[in-house]
Amino acid sequence: MSAQGLERQTRHYLSNNVPQIQEHGGHFEIEDVNEETGEVTVAIGGACSGCGIAPMTMKAIRRRLADELDGVSEVTVRRAGGPRAAVMPDKTSEMEEMEEYTDYSPPF
Template sequence: METDTESESESLERRLERFMRRNFPQIEMHGGSAGIDAIDEGTGEVWLTLAGACSGCGISPMTIQALEARMVTEFDEISAVHASTGYGFEERDRSDLSDVPF
């Protein structure tokens, strides 16, 4: 059985999208959405945005923590995940986004 991290022929972005749909269906079930804004394969950083009902949701910080922890653990290529809830990237993630590739 092939896992998300075993499919070398598929792009990292495609594997991450499939990972999020499979492991975090509650985001869409509750009226939210999660999308990949950018991936820097050189540094292993990923930028995500949670939108829809996630914007302003009281548990979105926990969802972000779960996404970060699982992605870094399950994908060797990923070293850091930066996430926003539609209001801009969290201050703890990165204050200067001028070099973000999106």
């Protein structure tokens, strides 16, 4: 598969299976695709940069892209940077200790 084909598949998957990113004011960028190794790098930004549960979303994207797309062997997800990126503290560890989040899995 070509890098363009793998990039298109990745973009399609994220648009259709992770609509919460756009619905909540965030966005994603596919920064790099290596067709030979199957490595994909995705950055999430916009409102995701300031979201305390972005690490949970990033973890889900890493796992699900590799599991669901043929040709993807490794996924790197990072927060998009920039001078105006307001990154909130990571709330993942706090949430993992809260009873209501015991079985939390992002809805995508």
